[in-house]
Amino acid sequence: MTTSLEWHLVRRPHGEPTDDDFALVETPLPPLAAGQVRVRNTAFSVDPYMRGRMNDAKSYATPYELNAPMHGGAVGIVEEISDAVTDSAGREVHVGDTVLHGFGWRTTVQLSSTWVRVIDTDLAPASAYLGVLGMPGYTAYRGLLQVAEFAPGDTVFVSAAAGAVGSLVGQIARLKGAKRVIGSAGDPEKCAWLTDELGFDAAVDYRAQPIRKGLREAAPDGIDVYFDNVGGDHLEAAIHAMNDFGRAALCGSISGYNATAPTPGPGNLFMITTKRLTLRGFIVGDDESLRGQFEQEVGGWLRDGSIVARETSVAGIEQGIAAFRELMGGGNVGKMIVTL
DSSP: OOEEEEEEEOSOOSSSOOGGGEEEEEEEOOOOOTTEEEEEEEEEEOOTHHHHHTSSSOOSSOOOOBTEEOOOOEEEEEEEESSSEEOTTSOEEOTTOEEEESOOSBSEEEEEGGGOEEOOTTTSOGGGGGTTTSHHHHHHHHIIIIISOOOTTOEEEESSTTBTTHHHHHHHHHHTTOSEEEEEESSHHHHHHHHHTSOOSEEEETTTSOHHHHHHHHOTTOEEEEEESSOHHHHHHHHHHEEEEEEEEEOOOGGGTTOSSOOOOOTTTHHHHHTTOEEEEOOGGGOOTTHHHHHHHHHHHHHHTSSOOOEEEEESGGGHHHHHHHHHTTOOSBEEEEEO
8 A cells, every 4th residue: 555654733833843743644545536646746845834824823824734734835756647637737647747736745645636737847847846936936026026016227125035035036126127136144155145146236144233234234225125025123124225105025024933922013114104105915826917927937037047046955754844944944045845
């Protein structure tokens, strides 16, 4: 009988997740039902939003169930099909195809073929569909261009700029004609990567100096667009630095994800009125209208080397929770994945 190793959430974390909140469980898989495929996962994604799903709280995504496998983006190889089946785009699925799906955190999964999408590994490695060509990439693209209404000549600031989303926001802004691109990161090596390899004009090490001071020095003429992955002091600093009629796309607030008590908001919210700012929160899946444009444009940039897509990979299903905790502590550069 085929079995799968799966990470289960067994207890709601209080503050930073601990090993006792999870269990690695071996689960037998039944024979395939009609219309199903069996996929051997080769990599799965760990992302900051998953921390919110570990809480029993109302949000844009339902909480993970206790004593059940967690889930998230994954890529894998189709090992068995029940009959002639097609994927979510209507493409025929064959044994040996590489597919993208939403059932990570496990080694093998059985699911309806309509929940997978066959991907083109000639364009990019499979893991790229968890990052630059996947959810983080579309988050960066849509958030910057549609939500923040970026225009050529804008000065752009992005927090957590060495992460999967932030590193792409800055590069897309540069390719689209930004006047100046500034990022924040948590150590000198990450900051050097932003400026030396990704083409950022400046990078602020928020652990070496207050972010408000560093941003003021990096953007003496202010900023027009802020892409927020952090919240907290970064959001307050961005509001202070924004020019009149500036726009912010609020994507995440990782600074407070492990908080055990309410975190204070920015102390300068009055500037939203005096500067006539626009701050918009967004969930990436709310609007798919740019999906085709994103895949064509970002895919082209990836092919010709205009975009750098870096990954931090951790090997082995057993290291899944360690990889997640490393991600939440800022231990990644680019997209964090677990390879199997």
